[in-house]
Amino acid sequence: MSENIISLKNISVSFDDEVILDKLNLDIKDGAFVTLLGPSGCGKTTTLRIIGGFQEPDSGDVFFGSERINDLPAHKRKLNTVFQRYALFPHLNVYENVAFGMRVQKKSEAEIKAKVAEMLKLVSLDGFEKRRTSTLSGGQQQRVAIARALANDPRVLLLDEPLGALDLKLRKEMQVELKRIQSRLGITFIYVTHDQEEALSMSDTIVVMNHGVIQQIGSPTDIYNEPENGFVADFIGESNIVDGIMHADCDVEFCGTRFECVDTGFGKDEEVDVVVRPEDVIVVPKEESGLRGTVTSVTFKGVHYEMYVNVPGEEEEWIIQSTVAQEEGKEIGMTVIPENIHIMKKYTGDYASDIEFE
Amino acid sequence: MKKDSWLASPFMVWVLIFTVVPLGMVCWYAFTDASGAFTFENILKIGTYWDYLKDSLIMGAVATALCLLLGYPLAYIMSRASWGAQQTMMMLLMLPQWMNFLLRTYSWMTLLENNGLINNILGRIGLGPFHMINTKGAIILGMVYNFLPYMILPIYSVMEKIHDSLFEAARDLGANRFNTMRRVVFPLSLPGVITGITMVFVPSVSTFVISQMLGGGRNMLIGDVIERLFVGAAPNYNVGAALSLVLMVLILISMAVMKKFDDGEETGGLMM
Known part of the structure; x- marks a missing residue:
């Protein structure tokens, strides 16, 4: 072996x-x-x-x-x-x-x-x-x-x-x-x-x-x-990939909100890619999180609902998966536990176009 | 489908007038004497022409074998070449076919003559002259030259459909070039080979133009005999028709044997 x-x-x-x-x-x-x-x-x-x-x-x-x-x-x-x-x-x-x-x-x-x-x-x-x-x-x-x-x-x-x-x-x-x-x-x-x-x-x-x-x-x-870069993260499954700034070890900011994470070893205030899997996003009342958005679509997928959320100031909508459906047009808060926030070095390519290369 | 079948009626009329009726006439002549009475005499007379028939079958078979020997490798090479090369080779193969059949055969006469072009060239380098025209060899050459494309085309068309992945699969399983040829290419090309053999053998056996022009009347084939019985000095339609019928039956039998061989291969897997 x-x-x-x-x-x-x-x-x-x-x-x-x-x-x-x-x-x-x-x-x-x-x-x-x-x-x-x-x-x-x-x-x-x-x-x-x-x-x-x-x-x-x-x-x-x-x-x-x-x-x-x-x-x-x-x-x-x-x-x-x-x-x-x-x-x-x-x-x-x-x-x-x-x-x-x-x-x-x-x-x-x-x-x-x-x-x-x-x-x-x-x-x-x-x-x-x-x-x-x-x-x-x-x-x-x-x-x-x-x-x-x-x-x-x-x-x-x-x-x-x-x-x-x-x-x-x-x-x-x-x-x-x-x-x-x-x-x-x-x-x-x-x-x-x-x-x-x-x-x-x-x-x-x-x-x-x-x-x-x-x-x-x-x-x-x-x-x-633990995808090593945004391409892997995006290709291996649906992901939310957003720009972030690593303020210190285990302290990252993205979408205007600071989160606790588990990654270390980045430079102070280094620009990074942050990956969050759709199933790792937890929906909370909007008052409880700085990361907020409006639900734009809800699709039933069998084991879960897939929802798109428009977060102000973000180019791409967030995709989230949950067994509980939210109402379209409702403003929700979102949070992620530290273990589910994946921090990666900046990938210079364009994930979307790389995948469509297919 | 059914309601469109009237579209075939012009063809049916054509076949009736130019195939069924003449065939009936051949049969009628073959089984009657000069006065129109029914007889087996004509059929029994074929014994006297047996040597011509035998010669025709042998020379047709030799020509067919040579066409296969020459045509098979070429068909293979063509089928594996790039698209452009395939088109060029096809063009070169078909080009002579656009010239009249008689003209092509005439030109072989002038090439093969005792003081023709080939002997002329050979003479300059101190060879010959060789006696080539009016021999069986010249007739076979004429058959091969004229009918070779009919061998190559059907083989090429089946080989071209053999997907590259089958060659890779054979190599992957340990087959070298020879084994790939023997175990994959040849069996898959067999339907084309059988069509090619039929398409060369049939016109070779029944030709009379080639044997007259390149055989000089000294190497008569069954086709020449039949021609003389119809348009010669002492015509005898009845015997001519009988000979035609016998030749046709022999060709049908050989085609049936070939077809059987082909079918056997096709369904071999099911029968085993």
């Missing part, structure tokens, strides 16, 4: 003068479920393709364990890929699709048969051996693609937005299933997605990327609770 199985050192790639990856460094631990997360165009798929051997970096080294594999062609690498659009062989049935890799290696028929049966059982498709892939649903095709990739006993499985084409319910089921398969086989999964919820629910480690640069590497709780 502690050894690095894949290491990328100073990887750079550009197409037509556009920088896709900029001196990327990444170590992936053996047996981990690692997710590369970011908007499209952030370089996550390119990173995966470099590991898979489908693309050569302009510069930098790729290591598999301690071996440099830059010059090792894709078909000789001990890793397999689950492709975005499954890429099943249309002329072969389910059995032969899963057997493909073993046929290439000229394994014995008995060995192939046993392995295919094991793999189809793993993805709950036993009994589908003779079916043509075109008669399967999207979810079933995805399972065949996973079984096919795993039948080669890879040490690392690469997954390129494998659930993108499935509907929400199926996607949730497959998330659970993938996690189960990964912990059962104990191999490394490198998973690419732009869906932050998917990343949060499956990964051991999340690598947030933007514009070919890694923004933050950490566990899902780290990434969610």
